[in-house]
Amino acid sequence: MASGLAGLCNKLVQLLQTAPRGALSITGILGLALLLGRAPPSSTAPAVAASRHTAPASSPAPSASPAPRASAGASATPLGRAVAAQLAGAKRVTLSLPGVLLAESSPAQLQESASVRPEALEAVREMARVSDVYLVAHVEDDVGEAVVAGALEAAGLLGGGPGQVAPHHVLCCSTLDGKVPIVRQLDPDLHVDGHVVSVDELKRFLPRLLLVREDAGSGGGGSGNVGVAPSLRAFFGA
Structure with missing residues (x-):
């Protein structure tokens, strides 16, 4: 050249x-x-132009929202059939842990320990097979929350398998009054609670509630949209 x-x-x-x-x-x-x-070879011009106008890489597609947890279906046990019958049509259930699944009924007690009731655990497992279950606990602070979570994990209740509750479905509040807006936000078909005050606050907003109290008697009871039973297992009659 x-x-x-x-x-x-x-x-x-x-x-x-x-x-x-x-x-x-x-x-x-x-x-x-x-x-x-002095002119540069003309053959280099297209390459320079191409490098300046390179198309930007396309943005990654947004990840899809996780699918709702699928129902595993009722087990063939008598308790499984009883739970499926009682919860027929109930897509979402909320359950207050103290005094129902846990033997402890106060936040102060949950600062020290949390004991899972074996008969209630079986019922909750069956509930989780047919409905989307959320667990709510009134605790004083992070220590109480850790105690509750540790007890549920030790019992094998938390996880993604049949008869288990998703870990992010365990919700804690620092006041008893704080439980009411949490449950109302979830808008369950059934709410189970061991505190009469919470049930009284929620019965105006929810279609169905269960109050678990040991002095309810074997026959249970209740009125309107509120049922009463001495235990969760007794409510299902199995």
């Missing part, structure tokens, strides 16, 4: 020497030769 430009310059010089005076513009011809000598 360089030898070609040199030959072109020589021809231009010869042309200027033999051309009549004034016939050619010396400045214009020499300027043209200079430009031809």
Whole structure:
């Protein structure tokens, strides 16, 4: 390429020497030769242009929302059939842990320990097979929350398998009054509680409630949309 430009310059010089005076513009011809000598090869231009206009990488597609937990279906045991019959049509159930699934009934007790009632645990497992179950606990602070979570994990209740409750479905509140808005926000088809005050607050907003209290008697009871039973297992009659 360089030898070609040199030959072109020589021809231009010869042309200027033999051309009549004034016939050619010396400045214009020499300027043209200079430009031809300095110009970069034209073949590189497309590559430069392409590098400047490279299309940006497409943004990754947003991840899909997790699908709702599928019902595992009732077990073939008498308790499983009883739970399925009682919860027929109940897609979501909320259950207050103290005094129902846990033997302890106060936040102060849950600061020290949390004891899972075996007969209630079996019932909750069956409930989780047919409905979306949320567990609520009134605790004083993070210590109480850790005690409750540890007891549920030790009992094998938390997880993603049949008869288990999703770990993020365990909710804690620091006041008894705080339980009411949590349950109302979840809007369950059935709420189970061991505190009469909470049941009284919620019965205006929910279609069905169960109050678990040991002095209810074997026959249970209740009125309107509130049922009463001495235990969770007794409520299912199995």
